[in-house]
Amino acid sequence: MRTVIKLLLSQGVTGQTYTLSGWVRSVRISKGIAFIVINDGSNLGGIQVVTEQDSPAFREISRISTGCSLRICGSLVTSPSAGQERELRAETITVVGSSDEDYPLQKKRHSFEYLRDIAHLRPRSNTFGAVFRMRSRLAQAIHLFFSDNNFLYVHTPIITASDCEGAGELFRVSTLDAASPPLFNDQPDFSQDFFGRKTGLTVSGQLEGELFALAFSDIYTFGPTFRAENSNTPRHAAEFWMIEPEMAFADLTDDADLAEKFIRYLCRFALEECSEDMAFFDKQIEHGLLERIRKVAEADFVRMEYGEAIERLQKSAASFSYPVEWGLDLQTEHERYITEQIVGGPAFILNYPRDIKAFYMRGNSDGRTVAAMDLLVPKVGEIIGGSQREERLDLLIARMAELGIAREPLWWYLDSRRWGSCPHAGFGLGFERLVMYLTGMENIRDVIPFPRTPRHAEF
Ligand code: 4AD
Ligand code: MG
Numbered sequence: 001m002r003t004v005i006k007l008l009l010s011q012g013v014t015g016q017t018y019t020l021s022g023w024v025r026s027v028r029i030s031k032g033i034a035f036i037v038i039n040d041g042s043n044l045g046g047i048q049v050v051t052e053q054d055s056p057a058f059r060e061i062s063r064i065s066t067g068c069s070l071r072i073c074g075s076l077v078t079s080p081s082a083g084q085e086r087e088l089r090a091e092t093i094t095v096v097g098s099s100d101e102d103y104p105l106q107k108k109r110h111s112f113e114y115l116r117d118i119a120h121l122r123p124r125s126n127t128f129g130a131v132f133r134m135r136s137r138l139a140q141a142i143h144l145f146f147s148d149n150n151f152l153y154v155h156t157p158i159i160t161a162s163d164c165e166g167a168g169e170l171f172r173v174s175t176l177d178a179a180s181p182p183l184f185n186d187q188p189d190f191s192q193d194f195f196g197r198k199t200g201l202t203v204s205g206q207l208e209g210e211l212f213a214l215a216f217s218d219i220y221t222f223g224p225t226f227r228a229e230n231s232n233t234p235r236h237a238a239e240f241w242m243i244e245p246e247m248a249f250a251d252l253t254d255d256a257d258l259a260e261k262f263i264r265y266l267c268r269f270a271l272e273e274c275s276e277d278m279a280f281f282d283k284q285i286e287h288g289l290l291e292r293i294r295k296v297a298e299a300d301f302v303r304m305e306y307g308e309a310i311e312r313l314q315k316s317a318a319s320f321s322y323p324v325e326w327g328l329d330l331q332t333e334h335e336r337y338i339t340e341q342i343v344g345g346p347a348f349i350l351n352y353p354r355d356i357k358a359f360y361m362r363g364n365s366d367g368r369t370v371a372a373m374d375l376l377v378p379k380v381g382e383i384i385g386g387s388q389r390e391e392r393l394d395l396l397i398a399r400m401a402e403l404g405i406a407r408e409p410l411w412w413y414l415d416s417r418r419w420g421s422c423p424h425a426g427f428g429l430g431f432e433r434l435v436m437y438l439t440g441m442e443n444i445r446d447v448i449p450f451p452r453t454p455r456h457a458e459f
Contacts, residue, residue, distance in 0.1 A: 002071075006042035009086060012076045018088065019073045021096065022046065023124055026107045027064050034061050036090075038070060041123070044130055044276050048079065048087040057090035066106055067099030067124075112446050119450055119459045127284065130277040131447055134270065135435050141269040142222060142243055142431075145262060151245060152216040156205030156223065161197050161409060164207050165358050169227040170200030171238075201226035204428060205244050207360070207413055210389060213246035213424050214416050220245040222431075230454050234443040235332070235380065237432060239452035246426030252362075252371040252388040255425035256348050259375055259384050260301045262429070263346065267297035270438045278438075286440025292378070293438060295345065302347040304338070306369065309349050312342055329356045335374075335381040346377045359403050361387040362423075363395055373427070380437050386427020393417035 003018045012018060022040035029035075032053040039046030049072055051057040057074070064070065074090040104118050105125055115122040122128040146153065163170050174181075174193050181188040190198040205221035212219045225242040245262075247254060270278055271293060282289040304312075313324045313334055318341070322331040330338075330349070339347050351364060352372040361370035375384035390396045396417055400407060407414060435447040445451040450459045 004042045005038070005040045005047050008076065008088075009043065009047060012086070014076050014078060014086065017073065017075050017091070019071065020047070020088065021069065021071045024064060024066055024068050024070060024099070026066060027061075029061070034058060034064075036064060036070075036093075038072065039124075039129070041129060041133075044126060044280055045084070048084050049074065049090050049093075050087050051090040051093065055090065057093040060093045060095055063095050063098060064093070065099050065101070065103070067103035068095055069097040070094065071096055112443065116445055116451075123449070126280070128446075130280050131435070131439055131441060132449065134274050134277050134439055135431075135447065137274050138266060138270065138435060138438065139222070139431070141266055141273070144269075145265050146220045146245065149218070151218045151220045152212065154205075154209060154212045154216075154219050154221055156202070156208040156221045158202055158224065159195070159199055160202045160208075161195070161199050162207060162413075163200070164202070164204040164360075166403070166405065167203070167227075167229070169203055169229045171226050171228045173199045173201060203227050204242065206246070206426065206428065207410075209244050209246045209426065210424065211412070211416055213248045213426070214420060214422065217248045218245070232454055233332075234445075235433065235436075237444050237448060237451055237453055240444070240448065241431035243429045243431060244426060246424060248422050248424045250388075250425045251423055252350065252373060252425055255386050255388060255427055256301075256303060256350070256373055256375075259348070259373075259386065259427055259429075260346075263301075263375070263384075263434075264297050266434065266438065267293045271297065281439045281441075289440045296377075299345060301375070302343045302345065304343075304347055304349055306349050306352045309334075309338055313337065316341070327353050327355065330374075332381045335376045336378070339376040339381070340378045344378075346375060349374050349376060357387070359399050359405055360389050360396070362390045363399065371425075375427075377437055379440075379442070380433050382430075383433045383437060384427050384429045386425065388423065388425040391417060391421045391423050393421065 001019060002021050005020055008018055008020060022038040025037040025039050025046055027036045034051050036049040037046050038049055071094040072090050073092045074088045076086055077089045079085060079087040105121055115125060123132055159173050176188060176193050182192045183189055203225060205223060209219055209221050221244045224239060226239050228238060229236060245258060278290060310324060310326050318337055320333050324334060350373050351369040354363060354368060354370045357370050357372050361372050363370055371388035373386050374382050377383050432444045432447050441447050
């Protein structure tokens, strides 16, 4: 039976014999004693394995190098040397899979750019081990949070015929012959396509999520999302994961309250449940990370009207590349200035101009804004986008007409406003942006196992 290294170190009994398996991080021999650090991914530091020249375990030592996989049987002992409390005194060592000096992850500090080129091996490095353990724990924490709050988990479709955000960023899904598709009026004839219509990969599960909220009251989705936006930034990926809660009988204030409670829960969870990895990020990636996350877990989030945000940006002494004017969208530079310089922590921006937001957002009585909210955080900028939805059928139809959005393909969405409509609200949290925020990692390519960005889909 293989014992998980993390459990061995936390629950193992000194003097008892255990078998463990993993990959060699380093091996050195000093004065007839071999020191092997082996890691199975369950913790950051792995465990030190020690064997002496006269032990049968030493026989394999010439075959052991960084990167090879081993099975080791030995007894757990108190470590006489500094650096670890306990170590494993090996009785037998079996080389399961050998390695050699070409192994690309030798024991030195590699750049993140280099590690991106070896995305098939980088999970075996310290930083990416920590990132992907955190990512996994946070995903589990998200399900815990919603389960504790009685939200229904719904799987919305990945292949869809509707472009929720209306930004035209759908990746096409088609089985038509790309070189010579059947034509109708000189255009590809999608009625002959697999689904008998034009389809793509979803940009958001919201519209389908709303239908479930109008049956189960409180729901959430957590799934992959795809956007064919050609933006090469450290914050955008073409494939990312999004968490989208939706609440019936809720308004924008309820929406912001949920988002705040949710983010603070995740901050506390990271501090309490991922303390070893968080300490690593604090030391190696962003000094002061722990302090920053602790503050967020405790303080109330600032809530600021879009109009006020514009005024404060205009009054600031900063010079921006993009114009700041009522009616224009906030760019990343503005968002970061608000959250980093003006507020110094997370900030909700509420009630944006209707002309820069999606068709489904609820119109405010001033006639020019919608009940939208973005949550901005230092370093990352926008981490959450959400809104109260337009639940009034006549106003929704009028807004769609104004924007030239056809009613027919969204007949089912409109039906939800015909029968038993109610005020409802929700938001989308970008999962990778959350992981960036909680780890201090600065590039979205370094918090998703195999990033999809323009011209990159190799692994
Ligand atoms: O603001 P967005 O576009 O909102 C929606 O999609 C709504 N339908 C959500 C809802 O109300 N249910 O996206 C939500 C979040 C953003 O705040 C950002 O964190 C993340 O998704 N996001 C991206 N993350 C990585 N790469 C991209 N290209 C992203 N686009 C959005
Ligand atoms: Mg947004």
